[in-house]
Amino acid sequence: MGHVHTIVDKLTEKGYRLTPQRIMVLEAIEHSHDHISAEEIHADVVKKYPHVNISTIYRTLTLLEQLGMVTQTDMGGGCIRFHPAERGHHHHLICQSCGSTIDLEESALLPLQQSLRESYNFEADLSHLAIFGRCRNCRSK
Amino acid sequence: MGHVHTIVDKLTEKGYRLTPQRIMVLEAIEHSHDHISAEEIHADVVKKYPHVNISTIYRTLTLLEQLGMVTQTDMGGGCIRFHPAERGHHHHLICQSCGSTIDLEESALLPLQQSLRESYNFEADLSHLAIFGRCRNCRSK
DNA sequence: TTTCGTGCAAACCCTTTGCATTTGC
DNA sequence: GCAAATGCAAAGGGTTTGCACGAAA
Secondary structure, eight states: OTTHHHHHHHHHHTTOOOOHHHHHHHHHHHHOSSOBOHHHHHHHHHHHOTTOOHHHHHHHHHHHHHTTSEEEEEOSTTOEEEEEGGGOOOEEEEETTTOOEEEEOGGGGHHHHHHHHHHHOOEEOOTTOEEEEEOHHHHTO | OTTHHHHHHHHHHTTOOOOHHHHHHHHHHHHOSSOBOHHHHHHHHHHHOTTOOHHHHHHHHHHHHHTTSEEEEEOSTTOEEEEEGGGOOOEEEEETTTOOEEEEOGGGGHHHHHHHHHHHOOEEOOTTOEEEEEOHHHHTO
8 A cells, every 4th residue: 555645644644635546546557567648547447336437537646636646648649658757767778560569767857858958958857758659579570 | 842852752652641740840840940749730830721630640650650751759757859861860958947858969879879888788879869957057057 | 595516518729540542753 | 424533521440638536655
């Protein structure tokens, strides 16, 4: 139940109510190894709580994001995925051939961030970056 | 009329028909200094040719992309923009505060591309990359 | 008991599709 | 004249919203 305490605190200290829906959305996100879409969260929650509506999922996601518990990544092509904020910044290499995603260490992007700062005086927010291309397997085919 | 010859050739040599709609969509894209959305293209074309339907714009964009005359960039948040392909690969820094976009030289991304290849054996397609952050002006406020 | 949160249905935006009509060739 | 392209209207996917009911505090 790892972070149930955290969500209880975060919600109550700001006057939000603790509802089963909110807890289950957060759990669905935390239990997902990969990243998870709104519809997948909904499918997951519905297994235990059949009446939950997808609009509640969206409203809850907005709230959890405001509370800093969840972050979203725009994977391109209108594809949005969620993951727990405390998993920290991580980035993705997405294979356009097979669709697989590879997690990328923060350090791989630091040189780019640095050079954008120096050359353009631009502070890049690379926290949700997704980079498209072809992965090892697909390249060798 | 710069590239009208090009489009005439490209269309006819593959058996596609030359229609006023197709020419006007291409012109709208070429005359746009910045990048332009499907709806903006439509608005532009309608000025001269009031009956043109937005579905024709989308169909034409798909065709022009196949012909390699136009490329699209996913700016995130469901925001897709088009620009002439011969303007070449270029990338964008997008300011999340003021919305301005800065063109980025290809060379700025080569080191990243190189390191992804070496460390992950991943061939990154950075041709339509958009990077979010804060621009010079907004940083100094 | 009093808000706040929810379910439901409908609206929304952007994009795509089916079909009859029009057009380029 | 015939196939290809268009306009129109309708459907689609994913997300948001208005409202009355239900539940948390």
